[in-house]
Ligand code: ADP
């Protein structure tokens with residue numbers, strides 16, 4: 580039996596007010612998108628710049644409300660302002676620029692901030708903050724000023740602040756975009772770990788194919804619509820379509836495609852140079 584999806588977007592369209600002023604035919608930032616995310620799922624929302632990823636992500640925690648269609652989060656309709664608080668507690672968001680998410684002058688106070696605002700008792704705040712910092716690997720930084728942290732550590736801090744609110748889902752909207760390659764990998768690995776350890780639903784938004792390799796499901800956006808959808812192996816098997824959706828194809832995928840054209844059998848699941856090398860050895 581199919582359980583109720585945690586996030587259920589039903590024929591959602593969205594037009595920004597500023598767009599409609601500029602043009603007689605306002606472009607739809609989202610055009611009749613239906614998308615469900617199940618409890619505990621790891622979903623990657625992929626697409627080139629301007630394809631509608633952030634607009635879609637913001638529909639999932641009532642930061643934006645559909646112009647038409649419905650967004651149900653844990654069964655709550657985002658069109659009802661009475662549901663906004665519960666929806667935002669269910670779905671937490673992390674954004675691209677870690678500096679914009681920092682509020683306090685000490686790491687542990689920053690993690691505690693949103694709890695304190697909500698009037699959570701001090702003892703419980705202490706427990707939840709300690710747990711959240713542990714979960715993201717920044718317990719040793721608790722007394723530091725956030726300004727002294729690296730970009731990757733700042734994103735861990737942002738994740739801890741959201742985790743402390745005990746959401747069912749985290750949406751990371753290009754949360755790795757300003758990080759160096761190693762920190763990127765580490766943040767993606769952390770999101771996967773939180774998904775596995777706590778059954779947290781994760782929606783990872785990115786324009787980089789290589790960051791999508793470990794997803795359970797990939798949804799590719801193009802011009803406010805879903806352009807492609809499937810497992811990484813399914814999606815990465817169609818390089819022509821990915822190029823048509825204006826995505827940069829990573830080297831290993833090109834390599835695997837070239838080898839296949841030369842008659843070598845490479846499984847569609849081989850998405851890294853290491854995995855391809857392994858297949859060649861077999
Ligand atoms: P992505 O996150 O994939 O880069 P967005 O969801 O930010 O895409 O943008 C989708 C479309 O909506 C783009 O055409 C973009 O220019 C437009 N858009 C995004 N934010 C705004 C805004 N605040 N006002 C007007 N148009 C916007």
Ligand code: MG
Nearest residue numbers: 632633634753
């Ligand atoms: Mg965006």
